[in-house]
Amino acid sequence: VPVFCVYRSLLSLQVEESMMDVYDLVYEEVRRNASSFRREELTAIHKAFLCCGKHSPFGDTTDVESKTCPPGQAHNSGQDCLREIQFFLKKHMDFVTTLLGITIGFTVYGMILTSFLWFTIHFSTNLDRKGKYILR
Secondary structure, eight states, X not given: OHHHHXXXXXXXXXXXXXXXXXXXXXXXXXXXXXOHXXXXXXXXXXXXXXXXXXXXXXXXXXXXXXXXXXXXTTTOTTOOHHHHHHHHHHHHHHHHHHHHHHHHHHHHHHHHHHHHHHHHHHHOTTGGGTTOOOOO
16 A cells, blocks of 8 residues: 555656646747747636746746736736646546546456456366266
């Protein structure tokens, strides 16, 4: 069980870091070059997570946020997307882990059942004689 907990925390950490890296990449590309494709991606992320932008120590994010945030959220400073993504993943990772565990359990059960049936059929060469008795 401890190995499963370590694996779960590592998996959670990797997923979280990947999501944050993707958001940072898209955000910085929109900030540097306002291509319409990346701006649409950033707008979709903001709508999906109900957040707007990220807090920057330099304070130069208002131009990006005004173009990509849904109406009514552009000036909501409490909705930092990096925190919202992190909260969303932590909230839903338990469900994903449970679903993954159930799936692995059914897979192992199916493999054991299949191997049992295969060995039963393979080593029972007299299946056609079943029920036929010779009286002496």
